[in-house]
Amino acid sequence: MAHDLEVAPAPRRGRGRPRDPLTDGRIIRAAAELLLQNGFDKTTVDDVAARAGVGKATVYRRWPSKEDLAVAAMESLYDSEFPEIDTGSLVADLTESYRAILAFVGSAEGEAFIRMSISESMRDPRIAALYRGSTVRREEQARRTFERAVARGEVRADADLDTAIQWMGGVIVARAIVGRPLPTIDDLDRYVDFTLRGILDVSRMSGSSLR
Secondary structure, eight states, rough: OOOOOOOOOOOOOOSSSOOOOOHHHHHHHHHHHHHHTTTTOOOHHHHHHHHSSHHHHHHHOOOHHHHHHHHHHHHHHHOOOOOOOOOOOOHHHHHHHHHHHHHHHTTTHHHHHHHHHHHHHHOOHHHHHHOOOHHHHHHHHHHHHHHHHTTOOOOTTOOOHHHHHHHHHHHHHHHHHOOOOOOOOHHHHHHHHHHHHHHBOOOGGOSSSSO
């Protein structure tokens, strides 16, 4: 005697073509590249769609305006963080950290990112919030570097860590605002020395050189 087989109903397909899970990433990358290359005003949704290989309607289904797309693209850029350096020596930590920062801001992409971050923060409070959040994370990372150095006795207990943390970022932003060249990797040794002279416990240093 044959057993009756219970056949499950076939799953119903949703209307329309299913979304490609990689499409969002392609659009975001295309938008980020164009924003860095052309700035917000000269970047169009048509250009983003063409670079991503999708139709303009596909972009608008995900982000209803160019401004929303720009925020998403900027968020992806701010997600990239510099690695935290912990060598056990403040001099080595600063040298490697500053090397990464100066290599970035001294590149064409890094300079475009800095200048666009400043200009777009003035235009859209959502991007300003992203910029502030990224800045706070970098400062917290730097503070941990200096606090480890304080614990090791390398840095004076009364050192002005806020200024040590913020001064180089201030120089970069000030130069970007007034249109001056940004620092480059050629400034590395001078910038490290400038920071060290303000915070080291020189009574513990042997010889006259800080490096």
